[in-house]
Amino acid sequence: MQPSPATPPSGAPTLQSIAAEFGVSSATVSNALSGKGRVSEALAARIRDRAAALGYAPSSPARALRTGRSGVIGLVLPDLANPLFPRMAQAVEAAASREGYGVLIADSHGEVGAQTAALQRLVARGADGIIVVPRRGTRVLALDVPLAVIDTPATPGNTIASDHRAGGAALARHLLDLGHRALALVGESRESSVQRDRIGGLRAALPDGIRAETIWLEEAPETDFPALARDGITAFAASSDLHALRILTTLQRAGLAVPREVSVAGFDDLVFSAAVTPSLTTMAQDADRIAGGAVAALIARIDGGEAPAEAAAPMTLIARESTGPAPAPTADHPAPRSQREITP
Amino acid sequence: MQPSPATPPSGAPTLQSIAAEFGVSSATVSNALSGKGRVSEALAARIRDRAAALGYAPSSPARALRTGRSGVIGLVLPDLANPLFPRMAQAVEAAASREGYGVLIADSHGEVGAQTAALQRLVARGADGIIVVPRRGTRVLALDVPLAVIDTPATPGNTIASDHRAGGAALARHLLDLGHRALALVGESRESSVQRDRIGGLRAALPDGIRAETIWLEEAPETDFPALARDGITAFAASSDLHALRILTTLQRAGLAVPREVSVAGFDDLVFSAAVTPSLTTMAQDADRIAGGAVAALIARIDGGEAPAEAAAPMTLIARESTGPAPAPTADHPAPRSQREITP
């Protein structure tokens, strides 16, 4: 009984329709394709060929119903419009599909309530596990579904994240090395643990005697950056390239030369960062590594094992044109004395 | 027989477990919850209460298997890292979840092969339909699954899109109204039908006698924008805010005042466009409308009907600081004579 050319009665081929062509049972076809049961190699080969020719794909609902696994993971993001997250989404999608998983997205639109709602929707849709990038310092409620959280190493419940603190420190060192002794550290909101870590890392790496002004834009939205520069600040380090860009263009507009007179640096190496003039110096996250780690941890959890916690991924400095040597101190703005200089 | 407090034997509640509590059949519970069959209102109410209390959610694989509908749509994007698409993804997700659908994403990473591969993965995962934002002028292959395409009105097979051509024309008019008579139209690639339409719309709206230089960055990546400005160009219109930003910062760096000496405008109102100084004038897409239209059309197709084709959504001009009146012509750069001025 050879395969009849007859297409399956209607729609997509199923195990049954293929089985009927060969006059065998559907279990045999299943076994042949999965290589699990006992099927003669000859028959198995013919079945595989035929299945391939028909473009057979197992019905995922049927498989999901039987096995209890949907092969889909959920991804909850605070705000897709924020340029940082698409990068993460892209990396997660790539990592997941490499592992044979699909990705169901949910945007919590920045609202805390929507975040939990999104989680539940994803669970209801049958996600095997969920990756959450929590909104500003939100604690993710424990759910009875495997979870992986991308936040900061410091956050309890965090699965994997960039070492934002070390990243901040490295950026601080970069600026110190360039001779800057008066910096402005610009964040948006203290409530974001990521931003707290970045700014905190920057601060902590600055020795005493260095002038450092911390500005939270949420609290001081009208900050006059050019005025700060004229007041002696020679470098701005922002917690995001978006703010760095804002600072950069504002300084440029005010006639200040970047990086000759003032340096500017940010975080995350956003799409535009390389495109602007001067191109932005930035601390980049290794999105692929973070996403890969999150996906791996999540899958491990789905498969029952505990996740091998790899907490902090290093960030890397991308030094571009927007940072340069600190300008020579003028009489107007003497260099602040650092402790290092005082104690020889 | 009242509901026993006993939780269902294991895991999530099912129709059966609830039915058992009430001593009725699972069909009755199904009917009570869906309001379809014949169930006494009293019993139905008790069942609904209990289901709500238990947090019952129907198993989506089971439902999908039975009904042939997964309640999930796929979204294929060319490149999530490109800031234009997340906006669209966000709007699609919002519209879809409003309609009770989940969104499965797939990033084709700009590769044409990956685009078809992504489509097939999504179909295999059981997507009821797919929304595609095709990569630069790629024709989407016909699949046996409902499709909605977001490209340009001109593209065959397109479902819905912004009227990029009219948007270009409107932007051109804005610049003409400001007195500009020498423009540079800057696109990235001719292969993108969206960009062709935008630049084409700009060109077409310019009367004879207006100087207009079209620049495709893919072909002339080293274009010297400040030189163009010094050569008499007073306005740059870019097919994307990303390029507009690049032009803006390059001009600023070169010491040209925007918009006093040169105007710059772009498309899409990307995240950073309002944040830079000067803020960017831009032609914005109505992402919610496009996404909503695409989702509606797709669902209509899924439900068997033909989609009500609403082809072109208008774009809206967001005039900000980066465009202003054309500078008074100097002896060095006399205003080109427009036909309008010649024939009174």
Added chain:
DNA sequence: GAGGGTTGGTTAATCGTTTAACCTCGTCCG
């Protein structure tokens, strides 16, 4: 030449929901 092992399958149950078809009362009407 009977028992044991191996090979190559088949049968049937199961996952949870939906839905058409059927059944069993009680009621009402002619």
Added chain:
DNA sequence: CGGACGAGGTTAAACGATTAACCAACCCTC
């Protein structure tokens, strides 16, 4: 009082894949 009817359920079959349990040959060995 017999039959029709409606209200309120129940039964059972499907959807398609997986998998444990079973079974029929056949081969080999003692």
